Amino acid sequence: MISYLDSVSKQFEYYKSLGDKTFEQLSFEELKIEFAHDSNSISIIVKHLVGNMLSRWTNFLTEDGEKEWRQRDKEFIDTYSNKEDLFNSWNKGWSCLFNALDSINNNDLNHIVYIRNQGHTVTEALNRQMMHYAYHIGQIVYIGKLVKSKDWKSLSIPKGESKTYNQEKFAKDKGQRHFTEDL
Numbered sequence: 001m002i003s004y005l006d007s008v009s010k011q012f013e014y015y016k017s018l019g020d021k022t023f024e025q026l027s028f029e030e031l032k033i034e035f036a037h038d039s040n041s042i043s044i045i046v047k048h049l050v051g052n053m054l055s056r057w058t059n060f061l062t063e064d065g066e067k068e069w070r071q072r073d074k075e076f077i078d079t080y081s082n083k084e085d086l087f088n089s090w091n092k093g094w095s096c097l098f099n100a101l102d103s104i105n106n107n108d109l110n111h112i113v114y115i116r117n118q119g120h121t122v123t124e125a126l127n128r129q130m131m132h133y134a135y136h137i138g139q140i141v142y143i144g145k146l147v148k149s150k151d152w153k154s155l156s157i158p159k160g161e162s163k164t165y166n167q168e169k170f171a172k173d174k175g176q177r178h179f180t181e182d183l
Contacts, residue, residue, distance in 0.1 A: 004109065007178065008126050009101050014180045015130075015137045016094050019046075021155050022144040023090075028083040030147045042140050043078045046090050049136055051075040053093035056115070056129055057100040061108065065115035065125070097129075 022042070023031065031042045040048070051072060056065040080086040104122060112119045120128065145152045157165045169182075 003106065004123070005101070005104060005106065008130065009098070010178045010180050011130055012094075012097060012101070012133070014183075015133050017183075018155055019090065019137050019140055021153075022141050023083070023087060025148055025151075025153060026144055028080075028086070030144075031083065031086060032078060032080075033143070033147055035143070035146065040076065040139070041078060042143050043080050043086055044076055045136050045140055045143075046086055047078065047080070048072075048075040049133060050089045050093035052129075052132065053097050056125075057096045060100040060125075061104070061111060061113060061122070064117065065113065 026042070031046075034041045034044075051070060052075075055067045055070040058067065080089070109121065109123045111122050113122055113125050114120070115125065115128070141155060
């Protein structure tokens with residue numbers, strides 16, 4: 001049986017992979033495209049996610065998730081100089097998250113952690129962050145799809161291929177597994 005923490009880890013890995021697969025399809029210039037005044041490019045969304053990850057997951061169980069050293073407003077100013085910088089920063093944020101997750105066990109799930117002095121159980125904090133990241137990674141994927149247009153390589157079930165996809169799924173024996181195991 002998969003535990004809640006294993007499931008959370010797999011979900012975070014899945015969302016990271018969606019970002020990774022989007023970055024692979026885009027040039028550095030495409031990662032910096034802003035579609036409207038005051039909208040965020042993928043590059044800016046990445047910078048915000050990394051700032052959030054480093055703040056939330058550093059000393060996760062013992063310090064407030066909003067660190068004094070975080071400068072959130074500066075996360076919305078694009079300063080990446082190349083795609084490698086962006087990708088290294090992205091991976092640094094995810095490493096911080098996964099290292100913190102590795103330090104948590106089932107006994108910690110009801111422990112109270114704080115984000116801006118608001119108490120959350122560890123379970124609530126994990127859910128909060130997962131949904132926050134899913135929201136922004138959805139934006140990243142959508143912007144990537146807009147940028148690439150007809151050249152976009154789908155990261156899910158392509159339009160018109162649901163029947164084939166379902167046939168492949170139902171051809172397998174029933175069993176408990178995380179959906180990401182088949183990707």
